[in-house]
Amino acid sequence: MGTGEKLVLLGRIVGVHGVRGELKLESFTEPRMQIFRYQPWLLRSAAGEKRVDGCIGRAQGKGMVVELPDIADRDAAVSLTGAEIWVARSALPAAKPGEYYWSDLEELEVVTLEGVSLGKVSHMVATGANDVLVVKDEKRERLIPFLIDRFVMKVDFESGRISVDWDPDF
Structure with a gap:
């Protein structure tokens, strides 16, 4: 993600899942699992920004769970709760005619x-x-x-x- 590149908000980390560092995720994409096709992510939180690539996720009941590289335990995951997930606009496909981002x-x-x-x-x-x-x-x-x-x-x-x-x- 280059300086000045337009970013799009695609989701939010809403909690932790288990003890291995997995996180609960809210996706704003449709369908919701599409969020994993658009990477790298820029995680923005009160603690700052963190660029992550290689995020792997799955549906879990009515929600979603994501594994982030370099997050291996619950303590590290807790610090990301509330972070917004942003991606470069250029990572998204062109809008179809009559549709708009x-x-x-x-x-x-x-x-x-x-x-x-x-x-x-x-x-x-x-x-x-x-x-x-x-x-x-x-x-x-x-x-x-x-x-x-x-x-x-x-x-x-x-x-x-x-x-x-x-x-x-x-």
């Missing part, structure tokens, strides 16, 4: 069909019904449902803009 949408300018800038995408939020763009400018924050052809008319990476059918006063 949330991280690729962040920082894009959001503009109404009339050309009014609403700000930039701060981040995305998953809801039960649909994903939502969180758009911020210097004055306010707007939540715009990420529904293609209903509110989101066009995502244009070349211009760095997302065109939306949205009332600027809402």
